[in-house]
Every structure is written in C-alpha cells, then in structure tokens.
Amino acid sequence: MMSHNTTNDNDQAVAVRDVYKSYGDVMALRDMSLDFPRGQLTSLLGPSGCGKTTLLKIIAGLLSADSGEITVNGHPITGPGPDRAFVFQDFALLPWATVLRNVAFGLELRGVAKSEREAIAEKYITDVGLRGFENKHPHQLSGGMRQRVGLARALSVDAQVLLMDEPFAAVDEQTRRKFQEDLLNLVKHENKTFIFVTHSIEEAVYVSDQVAILLPRPSRVSEIIRPEGFRHKDADSIRRDSEYLDIVDRIWASLRTYVE
Amino acid sequence: MKIFGYQLPSLTSLILWGILWEIAGQLKLTFFLPPLSAIFSTLMEIGTSRVFLKALTETGYAFFAGTFLAIVIGIPVGILMGKSRLIDELLLPWVNMFLSAPLTALVPVMMVLFGFGMKAIILTTTMFAIWIIVLNSRAGVMHINRSLIEMARSFGATPMDAFVKVYFWAALPEILSGVRIGFIRGVKGVIIGQLLISIVGFGALFELYSGQFMMKHFWAVLIVLFSISFTIAEFLSHLERKVAYYAAQR
Amino acid sequence: MMRYRSYLLTFLSACIVFGSWEIAGRIPVSYAFPTFLETIAAFWTLLKNGTMFVAYFETLKPLVVGVLISSFVGVGIGLAIGLSRMSDWLLSPIFVVMQTAPLAALIPLLVMIYGIGLTSKVAVVIIMAMPVIVLNTGGAVRNTPVSIVEMAQSFLGTRRDVIFKIILPAASPIIFAGLRLGVSAGFIGAILAELKITPTGVGDIITYSRSIADYPSMYAAIMSIILLAVIFLNVLERIENFLFKGAKHVYASD
Ligand SMILES: Nc1ncnc2c1ncn2[C@@H]1O[C@H](COP(=O)(O)OP(=O)(O)O)[C@@H](O)[C@H]1O
Numbered sequence: 001m002m003s004h005n006t007t008n009d010n011d012q013a014v015a016v017r018d019v020y021k022s023y024g025d026v027m028a029l030r031d032m033s034l035d036f037p038r039g040q041l042t043s044l045l046g047p048s049g050c051g052k053t054t055l056l057k058i059i060a061g062l063l064s065a066d067s068g069e070i071t072v073n074g075h076p077i078t079g080p081g082p083d084r085a086f087v088f089q090d091f092a093l094l095p096w097a098t099v100l101r102n103v104a105f106g107l108e109l110r111g112v113a114k115s116e117r118e119a120i121a122e123k124y125i126t127d128v129g130l131r132g133f134e135n136k137h138p139h140q141l142s143g144g145m146r147q148r149v150g151l152a153r154a155l156s157v158d159a160q161v162l163l164m165d166e167p168f169a170a171v172d173e174q175t176r177r178k179f180q181e182d183l184l185n186l187v188k189h190e191n192k193t194f195i196f197v198t199h200s201i202e203e204a205v206y207v208s209d210q211v212a213i214l215l216p217r218p219s220r221v222s223e224i225i226r227p228e229g230f231r232h233k234d235a236d237s238i239r240r241d242s243e244y245l246d247i248v249d250r251i252w253a254s255l256r257t258y259v260e
Numbered sequence: 261m262k263i264f265g266y267q268l269p270s271l272t273s274l275i276l277w278g279i280l281w282e283i284a285g286q287l288k289l290t291f292f293l294p295p296l297s298a299i300f301s302t303l304m305e306i307g308t309s310r311v312f313l314k315a316l317t318e319t320g321y322a323f324f325a326g327t328f329l330a331i332v333i334g335i336p337v338g339i340l341m342g343k344s345r346l347i348d349e350l351l352l353p354w355v356n357m358f359l360s361a362p363l364t365a366l367v368p369v370m371m372v373l374f375g376f377g378m379k380a381i382i383l384t385t386t387m388f389a390i391w392i393i394v395l396n397s398r399a400g401v402m403h404i405n406r407s408l409i410e411m412a413r414s415f416g417a418t419p420m421d422a423f424v425k426v427y428f429w430a431a432l433p434e435i436l437s438g439v440r441i442g443f444i445r446g447v448k449g450v451i452i453g454q455l456l457i458s459i460v461g462f463g464a465l466f467e468l469y470s471g472q473f474m475m476k477h478f479w480a481v482l483i484v485l486f487s488i489s490f491t492i493a494e495f496l497s498h499l500e501r502k503v504a505y506y507a508a509q510r
Numbered sequence: 511m512m513r514y515r516s517y518l519l520t521f522l523s524a525c526i527v528f529g530s531w532e533i534a535g536r537i538p539v540s541y542a543f544p545t546f547l548e549t550i551a552a553f554w555t556l557l558k559n560g561t562m563f564v565a566y567f568e569t570l571k572p573l574v575v576g577v578l579i580s581s582f583v584g585v586g587i588g589l590a591i592g593l594s595r596m597s598d599w600l601l602s603p604i605f606v607v608m609q610t611a612p613l614a615a616l617i618p619l620l621v622m623i624y625g626i627g628l629t630s631k632v633a634v635v636i637i638m639a640m641p642v643i644v645l646n647t648g649g650a651v652r653n654t655p656v657s658i659v660e661m662a663q664s665f666l667g668t669r670r671d672v673i674f675k676i677i678l679p680a681a682s683p684i685i686f687a688g689l690r691l692g693v694s695a696g697f698i699g700a701i702l703a704e705l706k707i708t709p710t711g712v713g714d715i716i717t718y719s720r721s722i723a724d725y726p727s728m729y730a731a732i733m734s735i736i737l738l739a740v741i742f743l744n745v746l747e748r749i750e751n752f753l754f755k756g757a758k759h760v761y762a763s764d
C-alpha cells in the first residue's frame with residue numbers, strides 16, 4: 001500500500017517521532033524517535049524498567065503519548081487499530097475459553113462470522129503446531145503452548161504489524177530456542193513487520209534485522225545495530241557465527257555500565 | 261473518585277450521605293428518619309448517662325470475654341490441626357460445618373443450657389467468633405515453609421519451643437486475619453445474643469427505644485455501635501497489613 | 511486403604527461426637543440436654559407427621575424471596591461499583607460498613623416500619639445477604655486481570671465487548687462465591703427473623719417446644735435447619751467447583 005503524504009516513510013511501517021510519556025512524576029520516555037522498517041523485525045533491547053513495554057503499548061494504542069507522533073503506514077494512530085496485533089508477555093488468554101475460541105477471539109471482536117473465523121483460527125492453530133488441542137482450555141497447556149495460542153491469535157487477525165512484548169520470557173529455555181527459530185521463519189515467510197521487546201541480548205541479535213538499544217529512564221535510543229552478515233545462514237550455525245558473537249559482546253559492553 | 265484532579269479519599273462519601281440524611285430529616289420525609297444533627301445532640305445527652313454507660317460496659321464485657329475465649333481456644337486448636345493430619349481430619353468437617361452453618365439457630369440451645377444471662381451471651385459470642393479463627397490458624401500453619409520447621413528441628417527445638425517460637429509467628433498473618441474476622445463475627449454474635457437471650461446491654465436499649473418510638477435515641481445508639489465495630493475492624497486490618505510484609509516470603 | 515482414610519476418619523469423628531452426645535445426654539449433663547437417640551426419634555416424628563414440611567415451607571418463603579432480591583439488586587450494584595469510580599466512591603462505604611456492623615440491631619427498626627409480617631422477615635434476609643454479594647461482585651469486577659482487558663482492547667473490542675466477553679466471565683467465579691455467602695448470611699437472617707420477630711416455621715417449632723420443655727423436638731428442629739443449610743451450601747460449592755474448575759489458577763502470569 002502506498003501512502004501519499006510521505007516520502008521516505010514508504011519503507012517504514014511504523015515511525016515514532018519525539019514521543020514523551022510520564023507516569024505521574026516518573027518520566028518513562030523522553031524525546032523518543034525510532035523507525036521500524038517494513039517487513040523486518042526490530043528488537044527493543046534494554047534493562048527492565050527502561051520503558052520498552054510503555055513504548056510498545058503506545059504503538060499499540062493502549063496508552064497515549066503525552067506528546068509526539070506515531071504513524072503506521074504514514075497515518076497517525078489514535079488508538080488500537082486493525083493494522084496492529086499484540087502478543088502479550090503473560091499470554092492474556094481467556095481461561096474460560098477453549099484454544100479455538102481464544103485464537104478466534106480477535107476475529108470475534110471484529111465481528112467475523114463464527115464459521116469463517118473458526119476456519120481461519122484452525123489454519124493458524126495448525127501453523128503454530130497446536131493441531132488437536134482446539135478444545136483444550138489454557139490451564140491444560142504448558143507455558144510454551146499457551147504462548148503459541150497467543151501467537152496464533154495475533155496472526156489470525158492478519159495485521160501488518162506484530163507487537164510482541166517479551167513473548168518468550170515466561171517459557172522455558174528449550175521452548176524458547178524453538179520459538180526463536182520459528183520466529184525467524186515467520187519473518188521470512190509472512191510479509192509482516194515485527195516489533196519485538198526483549199531483555200535478552202542473545203535473543204535480540206539472533207532474531208532481529210535491527211536492534212534498538214534503549215537506555216534506562218528516561219528512555220532513549222542509544223544505538224541501532226543491524227546484524228546483517230549472518231541472516232542468510234541456517235538457524236543452527238548462527239549461534240556459532242563470529243559476527244553474531246561479536247555483536248553480542250559489543251552490546252553487553254555498552255549495557256554493562258547500566259547494570260549494577 | 262477524582263474531583264478537579266483531586267483524589268477523594270474513600271469513605272468521604274459518607275459525609276455526602278450524612279448531608280442527604282440531614283436534609284431528608286429536616287424535610288420530615290418519614291418519622292423513622294430524624295435529622296442527623298438532632299441524633300447527634302441526643303447522643304451528647306445520653307452519651308454520659310448511666311443507662312448508656314451500663315449498656316456499653318455490659319456489651320463490651322460480653323464481647324471481650326467471648327472473643328477472648330474464642331482466641332485462646334481457637335488459635336491452639338487451629339495450629340494443632342495444621343500440624344497433625346489425624347487431628348485435622350477428625351475436626352475439619354465440623355469446623356467447616358459450623359463456619360457456614362446458621363449459628364443463630366443454636367442460640368436457643370445456649371439459652372436452655374446456660375440460662376438466660378451473661379454466660380449464655382458470652383458463649384454465643386465465642387461460638388460466632390471461634391470457627392474462622394481455627395480455620396485461619398490452621399491455614400497459616402499449613403502455609404509455613406517446610407524448611408523453617410526443619411530448621412527448628414535441626415537446632416534441637418522442643419515441641420513447645422517450636423509451637424511458640426516458630427509455628428505461631430510464621431502463621432501470624434493468617435492468624436491475625438482470622439482474629440479480625442472473628443472479632444467482626446463476635447460483634448454480630450454479641451448483639452444477636454442480647455436480642456434473643458436476655459434483653460441486656462445495647463440489645464436492651466434498642467428494645468427500649470424502639471418500643472417507645474424514640475427514634476433519635478435509637479439511631480444514636482445504632483451509630484455508636486456501628487462506629488465501634490467499624491473502628492475495631494479497621495484497627496485490626498491495620499495490624500494485619502503491618503505483618504503482611506512477611507506473609508509473602510515464608 | 512488410603513483412599514478411604516478420609517471417609518473413614520469423618521465417619522469415626524461423627525461416631526465420637528454423636529457418641530459423646532449420647533453419653534452426655536444419659537448422665538445427663540443438664541435437664542435440657544436430650545440424648546442423641548431421643549433427638550433422632552423426635553426428628554423422625556416431626557418428619558412423619560408432616561410438621562417439618564409445613565414449617566420449612568414457612569421458613570423458606572422469606573429466605574427465597576430475600577435471597578433472590580439481594581442477588582439481583584446486589585449483583586447490579588456490585589457491577590456498578592466495579593465499573594464506575596463514581597459509584598464505587600458513592601456506594602462502597604455503605605456496604606463496607608454494613609459488612610462489619612451487627613445488622614441484627616436493625617430488626618427492631620424494621621419491625622417498626624414493616625410490622626411483624628413477611629415483609630419484615632424478607633427485609634432481614636436482604637440486609638444480611640446483600641453486603642457480601644455487592645462487595646464480592648464489585649471486587650471481582652474491579653480486579654479483572656488488566657492484561658486480558660488490554661488484550662481485548664488491542665484487538666479492537668468495544669466497551670460492551672470488554673464488559674460482556676471479558677469482565678463478566680472473569681468475575682463470575684467470585685460473583686458466584688459471593689452469592690453462596692449471601693445465601694449463607696440469608697439463612698442466618700431468616701432464622702433470626704423467626705426467633706426474634708414472630709415465631710413461624712422452624713422458629714416456631716424451636717420456640718414452642720422450648721416453652722413446653724420438649725427438648726428433643728427443639729434440638730431436632732435446630733439440627734434439621736443447620737443440616738439443611740450446610741448441605742445446601744455444600745451443593746452450591748460443588749456446583750461452583752464444577753462450573754469454574756480450572757478457572758481459578760490461570761489468571762496469575764504463571
Ligand atoms: N502504570 C504505571 N504507573 C506508574 N509507573 C509506571 C507504570 N507502568 C510503568 N511505569 C514505570 O515506567 C517505567 C518503564 O516501565 P516499562 O515500560 O514497563 O519498562 P520495561 O517494559 O522496559 O521493563 C518503569 O520505571 C516503571 O516503573
């Protein structure tokens with residue numbers, strides 16, 4: 001889709017300009033500006049409390065900025081919209097609903113007819129590897145499976161931008177690695193823009209086309225790194241790639257001063 | 261609730277209700293609702309009268325004696341239940357039953373067994389207050405971290421030491437919340453006792469004032485009683501919050 | 511063996527309690543303390559000659575009416591409290607005070623206003639049952655997990671969607687528990703009304719048999735109402751566990 005009133009924002013799916021946000025007298029974001037290239041995955045990496053969730057919720061339209069502008073495809077946002085879908089850290093599943101209804105819930109809220117939305121949900125349930133669990137309830141699933149439900153729900157509304165707030169923080173390490181590989185495939189095959197919050201340096205470097213390093217309050221972008229050299233490699237060899245390891249070290253060096 | 265960006269404390273709406281009450285009273289909407297100001301001036305009058313002070317001491321005595329019994333029996337029994345599976349399984353069904361049973365029905369039994377006097381009222385109060393205290397003390401003990409108990413054992417604590425120095429303190433947050441609810445139930449018990457068993461204390465005042473249609477007096481006593489029970493409850497929940505800091509990390 | 515341990519112990523403990531009751535009654539510890547078997551016999555007689563059924567019809571009338579009214583009104587007020595800060599500020603304090611206050615003291619006033627008929631008894635049941643229903647509903651609605659509300663908003667749910675598809679289902683286990691506690695308080699109210707206002711129904715059996723010193727019948731009537739309440743509340747609790755199984759331990763971000 002081409003936007004009319006912008007020139008170089010064409011290849012930026014989301015643009016954040018001069019955003020300020022405070023909670024009472026705690027200033028969470030100060031003069032934050034950041035671009036998110038279309039079709040790529042951008043990580044927000046930083047110590048906890050630095051405002052990553054705040055930024056993500058502002059982009060999602062769940063919070064409003066004190067000042068500044070956020071545009072999606074060149075259009076300023078005013079609230080949640082069909083162009084963005086959120087994946088929550090604590091999954092945010094409905095405990096009383098089955099996997100099928102949970103996955104279809106985004107479509108349900110958009111008024112899609114039951115048979116249609118369930119057909120779409122079925123497809124994504126299969127895609128994330130949960131076929132056969134359609135009629136289970138969240139409490140019958142493991143943490144990793146629950147997050148797959150959350151992911152399938154976000155995918156099924158077919159938004160162009162996927163906002164993920166530490167989506168793998170609450171799953172165990174093995175599942176997490178599997179998720180990271182799946183995520184790489186997803187970025188490659190779905191033509192979507194991903195905004196991915198994490199506090200794990202390895203994870204950020206592993207999955208991202210672009211890593212934005214945020215420093216603590218009031219948060220600002222200290223550095224943008226584009227780990228491009230190893231993107232074409234297969235999932236396994238990335239973790240042993242020397243450029244990958246270098247970047248991880250470099251980021252740690254610049255962050256360690258902020259961690260007591 | 262915010263007005264002009266200013267956060268109104270909770271309970272301040274009671275002032276608004278008081279004003280509405282005053283207006284309704286001044287308008288003489290109903291005989292049963294005299295103006296609040298008239299009620300307060302009546303309160304000033306009777307607040308120091310012999311009758312009122314006698315009612316207050318009678319009720320206070322029955323209440324404190326009853327809840328005291330409930331506490332000194334309830335806490336040890338609850339701790340024992342939490343410690344010993346056999347005792348727990350023998351007692352738990354009864355405790356649960358009395359916790360939700362309509363205890364009012366047992367008040368006539370208290371009357372025929374213990375006479376129509378203070379003794380029956382005190383025991384009624386105990387009966388209302390004790391079950392939740394038992395159950396919460398039990399829950400408190402069951403939440404204790406096992407390693408805390410093993411620590412006490414490994415340092416050679418006697419059972420009595422363990423009971424007083426570990427179990428009681430570790431279970432204190434739950435015990436206190438049981439005592440708070442027990443007190444609230446005790447207030448209800450003492451009033452029910454005074455209305456059903458023998459007409460003494462505040463119960464007698466309510467009967468007297470309603471029988472003679474002295475509405476201002478009736479409301480005055482009611483407001484005193486409700487304020488006292490609310491203050492007790494608030495005080496105890498304040499205490500409870502003070503120990504809540506370690507409830508999370510046992 | 512282990513599986514039956516708990517049943518066995520319950521049975522054992524019932525034997526101990528009823529056994530000591532029987533012994534205490536035979537000594538007797540008090541002229542007003544019948545034995546367990548006498549009480550059971552009296553219970554059987556009351557049941558057989560139909561007195562019990564007539565009495566319960568009377569007793570349950572104010573209870574059912576009062577509990578129904580408190581449920582509808584109470585859940586309604588609770589929803590308002592949970593959804594709007596204004597009504598929370600305005601209404602919560604009243605029910606918080608009612609919750610801690612000895613409301614039995616209001617009975618003489620209710621009798622003055624409504625007389626000694628059914629209305630007064632219904633009113634007693636309502637003031638007893640309503641506060642816990644209101645406060646539970648309000649608290650449950652207010653404490654709906656923020657993350658699922660935000661989830662619904664981010665997927666473009668309207669206010670209506672959020673209330674009906676998120677808040678109400680999330681709150682329903684606690685609302686139901688509040689209703690159960692309301693029924694429990696309602697039982698207290700119903701019996702209190704019968705003992706204090708005018709003896710009718712079970713309250714009448716209790717009062718009358720006490721006045722003619724027929725203690726077995728008195729104890730039997732008391733036992734029956736306690737049993738009825740306990741069994742009914744137990745059934746409600748089971749329904750609750752069945753309806754909302756699994757619903758409780760999934761909210762926390764585990
Ligand atoms: N609702 C809120 N009220 C007050 N302060 C908040 C609120 N949410 C976040 N904060 C504060 O804003 C800062 C940024 O928070 P957050 O965006 O959650 O950080 P992150 O996701 O990077 O850990 C933190 O210091 C946090 O304490």
Ligand SMILES: [Mg+2]
Nearest residue numbers: 049052053054
């Ligand atoms: Mg965060």
